[in-house]
Amino acid sequence: TFSVFFFFSRSSARFVAPLGCLVSRQKHTLPDLPYDYAALEPHINAEIMQLHHSKHHATYVNNLNVVEEKYKEALAKGDVTAQVSLQPALKFNGGGHINHSIFWTNLSPNGGGEPKGELMEAIKRDFGSFANFKEKLTAVSVGVQGSGWGWLGYNKEQGRLQIAACANQDPLQGTTGLIPLLGIDVWEHAYYLQYKNVRPDYLKAIWNVINWENVSSRYATSKK
Numbered sequence: 001t002f003s004v005f006f007f008f009s010r011s012s013a014r015f016v017a018p019l020g021c022l023v024s025r026q027k028h029t030l031p032d033l034p035y036d037y038a039a040l041e042p043h044i045n046a047e048i049m050q051l052h053h054s055k056h057h058a059t060y061v062n063n064l065n066v067v068e069e070k071y072k073e074a075l076a077k078g079d080v081t082a083q084v085s086l087q088p089a090l091k092f093n094g095g096g097h098i099n100h101s102i103f104w105t106n107l108s109p110n111g112g113g114e115p116k117g118e119l120m121e122a123i124k125r126d127f128g129s130f131a132n133f134k135e136k137l138t139a140v141s142v143g144v145q146g147s148g149w150g151w152l153g154y155n156k157e158q159g160r161l162q163i164a165a166c167a168n169q170d171p172l173q174g175t176t177g178l179i180p181l182l183g184i185d186v187w188e189h190a191y192y193l194q195y196k197n198v199r200p201d202y203l204k205a206i207w208n209v210i211n212w213e214n215v216s217s218r219y220a221t222s223k224k
Contacts, residue, residue, distance in 0.1 A: 030053070108209060108211035108213075111210045138200075147188070154219060
């Protein structure tokens with residue numbers, strides 16, 4: 001489970017309260033993709049994947065490490081004003097790292113089709129059918145104004161699946177409380193080189209590479 005704050009103790013690798021005394025921590029790194037950049041073609045081309053992963057995601061990771069160092073200094077000085085001023089950058093870059101780390105695992109060259117087992121039953125229960133779910137998540141994602149994400153999340157308190165949209169890089173769990181299962185990136189950098197400004201065509205294509213095995217695993221974990 002990710003959090004907006006990522007401060008770790010090297011010895012115990014556990015979360016440390018963000019407003020507590022910070023200890024030495026590991027820097028965030030860009031995760032490797034579990035497939036080649038060209039593996040999702042023709043649905044998402046290699047040029048998009050390479051730029052999206054090695055440039056855009058890498059920038060979020062680098063900026064997050066920088067802002068966390070500044071936050072650490074502000075905490076050490078007791079500078080609350082500086083801490084508050086750094087919050088938007090933590091949210092944006094931390095969210096970018098969280099969201100993309102989930103996004104890559106939600107995609108697979110062997111993806112597409114429909115989920116099975118408990119996830120499929122939950123989708124039928126909460127949306128009526130897989131077709132209705134797909135239509136609703138697509139519509140929410142198409143409707144994001146500007147940049148953002150469409151999400152399938154799990155509402156742990158209510159015990160049901162829920163669709164939501166987040167602006168920019170706002171992380172789903174950190175801003176809505178929903179546990180992220182499936183995220184669809186609708187920033188233009190995720191599709192413009194191939195689909196230009198026609199977001200609906202990108203959203204139609206991406207269903208062909210959704211890694212339902214991964215989404216199902218995330219769902220099973222979220223219920224624990």
